[in-house]
Amino acid sequence: MLVLGVETSCDETSLAVLKDGAIVSLRVASQEALHRPTGGVVPEAAARRHLEVIRFEAEAALAQAGQDVSDLDAVAYTRGPGLLGCLLVGSSFGQGLARSLGIPAVGVNHVLAHVHAALFDQAPAFPLLALVVSGGHTSLFRFRGPIEVELLGQTRDDAAGEALDKVARLLDLGYPGGAALERLAESAQGEGILFPDVRLAGARPDFSFSGLKTAARQVIASGAPGPEVARGFQRAVVGQLVETTLKALMPTDRMLVVGGGVSANRTLRRAVRERLRSVPVLLAPLPLCADNAAMIGRLGWEMLRAGIETPLGTPVRARLETLT
Ligand code: KG4
Ligand code: ZN
Numbered sequence: 645m646l647v648l649g650v651e652t653s654c655d656e657t658s659l660a661v662l663k664d665g666a667i668v669s670l671r672v673a674s675q676e677a678l679h680r681p682t683g684g685v686v687p688e689a690a691a692r693r694h695l696e697v698i699r700f701e702a703e704a705a706l707a708q709a710g711q712d713v714s715d716l717d718a719v720a721y722t723r724g725p726g727l728l729g730c731l732l733v734g735s736s737f738g739q740g741l742a743r744s745l746g747i748p749a750v751g752v753n754h755v756l757a758h759v760h761a762a763l764f765d766q767a768p769a770f771p772l773l774a775l776v777v778s779g780g781h782t783s784l785f786r787f788r789g790p791i792e793v794e795l796l797g798q799t800r801d802d803a804a805g806e807a808l809d810k811v812a813r814l815l816d817l818g819y820p821g822g823a824a825l826e827r828l829a830e831s832a833q834g835e836g837i838l839f840p841d842v843r844l845a846g847a848r849p850d851f852s853f854s855g856l857k858t859a860a861r862q863v864i865a866s867g868a869p870g871p872e873v874a875r876g877f878q879r880a881v882v883g884q885l886v887e888t889t890l891k892a893l894m895p896t897d898r899m900l901v902v903g904g905g906v907s908a909n910r911t912l913r914r915a916v917r918e919r920l921r922s923v924p925v926l927l928a929p930l931p932l933c934a935d936n937a938a939m940i941g942r943l944g945w946e947m948l949r950a951g952i953e954t955p956l957g958t959p960v961r962a963r964l965e966t967l968t
Pocket of ligand 1 (some may be wrong): 654777778779780781796804805806808809820821823826837904906907908909910933934935
């Protein structure tokens with residue numbers, strides 16, 4: 645089955661061609677330069693840019709795959725969560741293309757797709773625990789099959805990436821700042837500032853990063869050196885991610901999967917491997933950590949194989965916590 649994946653939920657216009665769930669071509673047009681001057685994504689500007697480039701990117705993805713548009717068997721696009729205007733561009737394009745070709749379209753949950761980004765190279769074993777850690781989301785799921793999923797916990801305030809980006813901004817590292825903060829942390833001479841060890845009480849494996857962010861603001865205002873702040877803050881964020889994941893892990897879980905933009909962080913990748921030794925750990929490959937259409941095409945393919953299609957006229961969702 646030849647699937648075109650379409651991702652436009654935030655600031656990447658990404659198109660991919662997948663054959664039977666494997667990547668044939670992948671294009672990611674980042675809007676980073678467009679949004680850098682404003683220090684964050686301007687939704688209206690993002691949606692316009694998606695609209696300008698989506699057709700070109702789709703044609704380029706097909707050309708790179710050596711396929712004609714008429715070869716497509718289905719289109720998978722991001723239905724949510726994300727910025728409404730941005731989602732509308734991808735869903736209109738995906739649904740319109742599918743309708744014109746007389747093939748099915750499927751609307752995909754972007755957060756769940758971040759988990760599938762880790763499943764290209766290795767077959768998953770179920771049930772598995774999955775951590776998605778990105779600029780917009782920090783969530784733990786249990787998958788009992790490729791599309792049988794339960795939300796276990798999530799952040800009660802900021803996403804981990806959002807907190808990293810905000811602290812990076814306070815340190816004048818630009819936007820998005822997660823990767824720059826990681827580099828600054830590596831230049832620290834000492835062990836880094838000690839931040840409080842935040843772990844929420846209660847049975848739900850939820851996260852909270854806003855208190856840490858406030859602490860970082862105060863420490864920066866008091867004149868602490870940037871590299872020490874970066875190192876300590878990153879350690880605190882990673883510590884909470886890893887310990888909360890450990891709390892959610894059940895003896896019956898056969899695997900841990902980690903995906904999302906922040907999963908590119910080396911300190912996090914190392915900490916996950918060191919702290920969660922009782923299960924095989926699958927980390928999204930670096931090129932597929934951030935937003936991309938390959939993961940959308942992959943989850944869409946799994947949904948299509950299970951007989952799920954999304955009818956024309958189905959609304960996009962800024963918030964979407966279920967599979968469909
Ligand atoms: O998954 P993603 O591309 O977009 C969302 O769905 O949100 O994640 C983007 C986030 C940003 O917050 C960015 O700062 C963070 O991922 N990020 C990193 C690193 N690379 C990207 N955070 C920490 N360390 C990195 N190396
Ligand atoms: Zn994402």
